[in-house]
Amino acid sequence: MKKRIHIKLFTRILLLYILVLSVALYIFTGYVSRNSYALLKEGQIGIHQQIIAALQNTMNDRTKTIKDILLKIYDDEQLFAYIMSMMDVTDQSESVPLDSYERKNMAYKLEDLLSLDPNINNLIFYNSHSQKAYLYMYDLDYAFFDHTEAILQNMPRLRDVSQESFIIPAHPGEYVASQASKNYFDVASNFYYPSSSLFLGRFIVEFGMDDLQYTINQFGKDMKGYLLVLTRDGEVVFDSSSTYYGRKYPYFEQLRQSSDSVMLAEDSIVRTASSDKDPFIYAAVLPKSALKKQLNIFNNSTYIAAIILLLFIFSVYFLVTSIISKRVNRIVKAMSKTVESNLAYRIPLNNKDNEFEQIAIHFNKMCDSLQDHINKSYVYELQQKIAEMKILENQINPHFLYNSLEAIRARLEIDGNDEGGEMIHSLAALFRASLKADSVVTLAEEIDLCNMYLKIFNARYQNFFHYEIEVEPSIMGYGIIKLILQPLIENYLIHGFDRKRQNNLLTIQGYRNENDLRITITDNGSGIGPEKLNEIRQKLTRPSQSSDRGSIGLYNVNERIKLLFGAAYGLEIESSELKGTTIIVRIPCRQPHEIKAAQLEIGNV
Structure with missing residues (x-):
């Protein structure tokens, strides 16, 4: 029945946990789904803006490269003269014969121009007077060739001298068969005599697009949509989707400004960039269908991850629940044993630091x-019975004995023996105090008993024994077990007192130490040897094994204190052989009625 109750309890906890976790995951996935569209959109826009910035930098570098090439040509008179000589040739399609050294030197200089940008495909020089166009490229062995027909067919705007510079949009490579599968674009600038600024024609640089495509490919599959580089007339210079090459971009009018909803081929998000000095317009187009497709993939991945996480958590929870159930059953078993009054049973410990182990440890401590x-309680009650029997044995008409001692004292005083009378008086007072039923007295009363006991002994050994009592007055009202100090004094008188010495000294001191009373009994007697002292100390730590329980001595006093006040209290002993012994009595600061209440509590358990 109990096992079923535990299983039912853990099942309820599990079901509640599953319900709460499922609802939490449902709310979380719903929140992610609702907000993921905006996050994905902003992410794509951020990627597009990064790519546009990279494309702008690349195209600006191209413009700067053209200016650098022209400056190098204008600054090098020999190279400029060589190019002029090449442009004046109009009647053949082969290279102009040159001295081998000059040809090689010019080849190096032209190669240096091409090396300014690895994406330069070729250089074209157009003579506006002869209307001839000459091509210079790597694949033609660094030579000029007349390609007028093909060049003018591809670039009819070369004849139009109204524009100082212009862009030739993307076109396939037409001058070498190996380049026909790739697209290129050209930038044309006016070409002048450096000295007279006389217009000669056009200087055209043809660029490949590998680096532009590489810039986009760096973002891999993270980038959705496509990127465009257009002329200001809408002609396509670069298209990452390769869809609109060879024609004007059909939705150019809609690309005038950035917008989150532009109807192109489909509803799209558009970001554009351009400046007045820039001959290019840059555009990033993100069809919303591509964004929604990515959103569906993201949401599906989120749901699958949530389900996998849920299954994993459930598996872990089942495992943990099983372990917890075993540990709880172990504790329940121990509690059942305790209910059956089997206090000897202890929960086996696994030496692991967890809550269940702590419960087991504290349960075992509770049983201990x-x-x-x-x-x-049993020992205390037994000792009380033994003490009562001792009292009954010794109380043979105690009042008769007390009255007899008083009669003897009176007779001695009549005869003039005051000292003997004083001894009898002290003995009678001591005997009367011992007959009182109270087992708890004040410290002042206990000190008085000790004083009377020591007076009797001192009267016997006047010149051989001395004693001192130094107790703080502020602690005299605290309670103490009756006759707890007398056995300790007697222990010295029996074992430490030397009848041959005249300087035997016993000192009793009492003071308060925080919440405890400390009473020290110090003598200058024969002391205790190290082995015997160690044996006594060990027995004091194990009071139940110390000595005969009926004896009234050092061990009996220690055990009575520990039984009443706890293991933290009792006797401590310090001794040096031939130097003396100190016994320290440590008890809590309590009023007499509090100690009596503690005695009653122990006796009633």
């Missing part, structure tokens, strides 16, 4: 404490 408390 309970069993110890029961044992203490």
Whole structure:
């Protein structure tokens, strides 16, 4: 039945946990789904803006490269003269014969121009007077060739001298068969005599697009949509989708400004960039269908991840629940044993630092404490019975003995023996105090008893024994077990007092240490040897094994204190052989009625 109850409890916890977790995951995935569109859109826009910035930098570098090439040509008179000589040739399609050294030198200089940008495909010089166009490129062995017909067919605007510079949009490579599968674009600039600024024709640089495509490919599959580089007339210079090459971009009018909703071939998000000095317009087009497709993939991945996470958590929870159930059953079993009064049973420990192990440790400690408390109560009650029997044995008409001692004292005083009378008086007072039923007295009363006991002994050994009592007045009202100090004094008188010495000294001191009373009994007697001292200390730590429980001595006093006040209290002993011994009594600061209440509590358990 109990097992079923535990299983039912853990099942309820599991079902509640599953329900809460499922609802939390549902809310979370719903929130992610609702907000992921905006996040994906902003992410794509950010990628597009990065690519546009990279394309702008690349195209600006191209413009600068053209200016650098022209400056090098204008600054090098020999190279400029060579180019002029090449442009004046109009009647053949082969290279102009030159001295081999000059040809090689010019080849190096032209190669240096091409090396300014690895994406330069070729250089074209157009003579506006002869209307001839000459091509210079790597694949033609660094030579000029007349390609007028093909060049003018591809670039009819070369004859139009009204524009100082212009862009030739993307076109396939037409001058070498190996380049026919690739697209190129050209930038044309006016070509002058450096000295007179006389217009000669056009200087054209043809660029490949590999680096532009590489810039986009760096973002890999993260980039959706396509990128465009257009002329200001809408002609396509670069198209990452390769869809609109060879024609004007059909939706050029809609690309005038950035917008989150532009109807092109389909509803799209558009970002554009251009400046007044820039001959190009840059555009990033993100069809919303591509964004929604990415959103569906993202949402599906989120749902699948949530389900996998849920299954994983459930598996872990089942495993943890099983482990917890075993540990709980172990504790329940121990509690059942305790209910059956089997206080000897202890929960086996696994030496692991967790809550269940702590519960097991404290449960075992509780059983130890309970069993110890029961044992203490039994021992205390047994000792009380023994003490009562001792009192009954010794109380043979005690009042008769007390009255007899008083009669003897009176007789001695009548005869003039005051000292003997004083001894009898002290003995009678001591005997009367011992007959009182109270087992708890004030410290002042206990000190008085000790004083009377020491007076009797001192009267016997007047010149051989001395004693001192130094107790703080502020602690005299605290309670103490009756006759707890007398056995300790007697222990010295029996074992430490030397009848041959005249300087035997016993000192009793009492003071408060925080919440405890400390009473020290110090003598200058024969002391205790190291082995014997160690044996006594060990027995004091194990009071139940110290000595005969009926004896009234060092061990009995220690055990009575520990039974009443706990293991933290009792006797401590310090001794040096031939130098003396100190016994320290440590008890809590309590009023007499508090100690009596503690005695009753122990006796009633």
